[in-house]
């Protein structure tokens with residue numbers, strides 16, 4: 022088994038993989054209702070929320086699409102706060118549904134600043150919502166001012182929609198405490214489950230916006246999802262096997278304890294950053310805003326990113342992720358979220374060291 026050190030899909034514990042081989046059940050029957058309730062109750066604890074939590078069969082982008090199509094109407098002005106590729110995906114989604122996004126972009130490698138968000142909101146009183154990526158997987162940046170940005174949005178009576186796909190479940194995202202309206206996560210990240218399930222929480226404020234929202238929607242209609250989930254079902258045939266796996270992964274998460282999971286992620290992230298610096302490499306994220314789930318590393322001079330990735334994969338059995346779009350060739354990414362141990366991290370660092378040596382550096 023290669024050491025899969027990409028920021029999702031993440032490695033799946035063997036018991037979780039095994040849980041996916043269970044016999045199929047009737048998704049309209051009583052066993053499924055019990056399974057769905059057990060999953061949503063615990064996933065809501067991970068979300069730290071009493072809000073409704075939709076369990077959708079989709080990738081994370083499906084969850085983002087649900088967040089946009091249920092709350093943003095054609096012509097609505099919204100503010101998209103971007104620090105990387107995934108923030109820009111929100112802009113594309115809003116445009117696809119006829120909304121009018123204003124992008125407030127921060128330089129790649131840096132985090133968003135709540136004061137500038139507030140200024141941008143002041144500049145256009147018609148803005149209805151702020152869309153925001155909590156943990157920007159493409160740059161390895163944590164938007165550490167999540168709470169302040171939520172406060173800026175609510176201070177001006179805007180909805181706050183958060184992509185927490187690569188943070189929630191690995192790092193604390195206290196949805197109710199921060200009063201976040203719509204929060205998206207995805208099974209293939211910290212949840213230790215294969216891709217296939219997206220979660221979307223919906224606050225009372227967001228339901229009011231959904232009632233007013235004129236955007237056509239069907240598969241991702243959150244009202245339908247809520248009505249179905251209240252009867253122990255999902256509106257459409259769900260990814261039953263992935264839900265079996267999620268059920269098992271949640272057992273493991275609560276056995277470990279959420280605080281322990283957060284501590285483990287913080288500790289291992291530090292271990293990765295220290296190890297990478299010790300190899301003489303530079304981190305891409307600015308100091309103080311480095312993500313605790315994925316580390317973006319500058320490709321050292323004289324080495325080609327493609328050669329680095331292929332050498333690590335072919336000779337040292339370790340899979341790192343490349344840079345996306347304009348960061349392609351400039352950075353590579355070391356994932357450390359979900360089912361990750363000291364040994365995984367140390368093996369990853371050793372593979373990186375051997376790769377650099379092989380390529381004539383170090």
Ligand SMILES: Cc1ncc(COP(=O)(O)O)c(C=O)c1O
Pocket residue numbers: 029080081082083107154156157158159184185186187207216
């Ligand atoms: C922060 C963030 N947003 C959105 C996505 C998109 O999720 P998916 O690829 O599951 O559609 C990802 C996953 O790579 C992500 O890390």
